[in-house]
Amino acid sequence: MLAHLINGISLGSIYAIIALGYTMVYGIAKMLNFAHGDVIMVGGYVSFCALTYLNLPVPVAVLFAMVVCTVLGITIERLAYKPLRAATSLAVLITAIGMSYFLQNAALIIWKANPKAYPNIFKNVEAFEVGGAMISPVAVVSIAANLIIMIVLTLFTTRTKMGKAMRAVSEDKGAATLMGINVNFTISMTFAIGSGLAAIAGVLLCTAYPTLMPTTGSMPGIKAFTAAVFGGIGSIPGAMIGGILLGVIEILARAYISSELADAIVFGVLIVVLIFRPTGLLGKQIHEKV
Numbered sequence: 350m351l352a353h354l355i356n357g358i359s360l361g362s363i364y365a366i367i368a369l370g371y372t373m374v375y376g377i378a379k380m381l382n383f384a385h386g387d388v389i390m391v392g393g394y395v396s397f398c399a400l401t402y403l404n405l406p407v408p409v410a411v412l413f414a415m416v417v418c419t420v421l422g423i424t425i426e427r428l429a430y431k432p433l434r435a436a437t438s439l440a441v442l443i444t445a446i447g448m449s450y451f452l453q454n455a456a457l458i459i460w461k462a463n464p465k466a467y468p469n470i471f472k473n474v475e476a477f478e479v480g481g482a483m484i485s486p487v488a489v490v491s492i493a494a495n496l497i498i499m500i501v502l503t504l505f506t507t508r509t510k511m512g513k514a515m516r517a518v519s520e521d522k523g524a525a526t527l528m529g530i531n532v533n534f535t536i537s538m539t540f541a542i543g544s545g546l547a548a549i550a551g552v553l554l555c556t557a558y559p560t561l562m563p564t565t566g567s568m569p570g571i572k573a574f575t576a577a578v579f580g581g582i583g584s585i586p587g588a589m590i591g592g593i594l595l596g597v598i599e600i601l602a603r604a605y606i607s608s609e610l611a612d613a614i615v616f617g618v619l620i621v622v623l624i625f626r627p628t629g630l631l632g633k634q635i636h637e638k639v
Contacts, residue, residue, distance in 0.1 A: 352482035353604045354597065359488035361596020362495035363557065366550040367573030368580070368588040369502065370543030376583030377519045378536045380438075383445040384425060386570015387452035388544050392418045392551030393467065393561050394460055400468050407470045414548040422544025423537050430540075431533065449567075456563035467559040470552070487556045494549060499589050502542075506585065515539060519583070568612075572599075575619050581629030590630060 370385045392414045399410035429448050433441050471486040478484070506512035517525040518535045526532055554569055555561050572595060580591025598618055602611040622630070 351480050352484075353600050355479075355482060355484055355488055357597030357600035358593055359485075359491045359557070359596070360600060361576075361593035362491040363550055363553050363592075364569070364573045364576045364596050365495050365589045365592025366498060366546055366553070367569060368577040368592050369498070369585065370547050371574050371577040372580075372582050372584060372588045373515075373539050373543050375577070377515050377539045378430070380430060380441045381445060381574075382425075382430075382540070382543075383442070383570070383574075384429075384448035384452055385543065385547060386566035386568075386573070387449050387456075388418050388421060388425075388547040388566070389551040389554065389570060390456060390561075390563065390566035391421060391452065392548030393555040393565055394456060394465075396548070396552050397465060397467055397555070397561055400470070411549065411552050414552060415545045418548035418551075419541045419545040422540040422547075425544075426537050426540040431536075453563045453567075460563065462562065465561040467555040467561050469559065470556055487553065491553050491557070494553065495589065495592075498546060498549075499585065502585055511535070511538060572612075572615065575616065578629055579619050579622060581631035584629070584631045587629055587631035 367385070367389060370388070371382065374380060374382045374385070395417045396410045396414040399405045399413045400407070403410075405413065425448060429444050430441065433444060471490075474486040476483045476485045506516060514525070514530045514535050515538070517528065517530055518532055522532050525535075550569075550573075551566070555565070573592065576591035576595040577588050578591070579595060580587030580589070595615060599611050599615050602614040606614065
């Protein structure tokens with residue numbers, strides 16, 4: 350039981366890191382970036398190439414993947430989403446889905462369809478025992494990375510000038526513009542941060558499940574979006590809680606109920622939660638003046 354619980358928290362931590370990209374972009378730009386899951390895939394491939402072909406040290410490979418994904422995130426925002434600032438939600442949604450398929454097919458052309466075996470970056474570190482349960486190094490790193498990222502992001506959004514600008518844009522873009530905040534730059538920074546974190550999540554995901562292909566980020570991206578909605582989309586603590594709960598539910602469902610029904614159970618729990626809490630666990634209901 351303890352091993353399943355820790356594995357669930359580890360998987361949930363990866364979901365939480367991915368969910369941050371969704372929750373930050375939606376909270377600030379009020380758009381759903383469904384291409385975010387494919388940025389994870391790109392981060393996995395870039396780190397794979399850095400580790401396998403360039404023989405770079407693991408920290409350098411991860412940093413390289415973060416830089417590439419950050420630039421990719423800014424490029425996606427500038428080319429695909431910025432022209433649609435005043436467009437309808439449906440137009441943005443269709444564009445996001447189109448960008449997702451574009452990234453998948455670009456990866457298919459560059460890296461081909463054959464699955465690649467992701468290298469074990471913790472091969473020199475052995476698993477250890479806690480309470481009779483064997484804990485893998487990737488589980489410990491995933492949980493630690495999630496906690497550190499959440500703390501740093503919380504401090505960033507509450508203590509820094511850019512973080513306060515993001516919160517202002519989230520509240521009211523028009524008022525933020527009148528106060529001298531560069532809304533376009535702030536939204537681009539949001540995409541940059543979310544995409545950089547997606548690279549970290551991609552490395553952790555591919556280390557935990559070492560098979561890499563162009564569709565690697567699709568299902569984790571959907572589940573991370575589910576986690577963001579579960580916890581309350583737009584809330585950073587909500588992304589953490591939603592991700593961890595989702596990971597624990599998935600692992601326990603696979604272990605004690607059915608591996609085939611695990612995904613259905615996860616989404617079923619989300620539906621039940623949203624029936625009673627439409628804004629998610631930590632989401633706030635917003636009343637608009639008319």
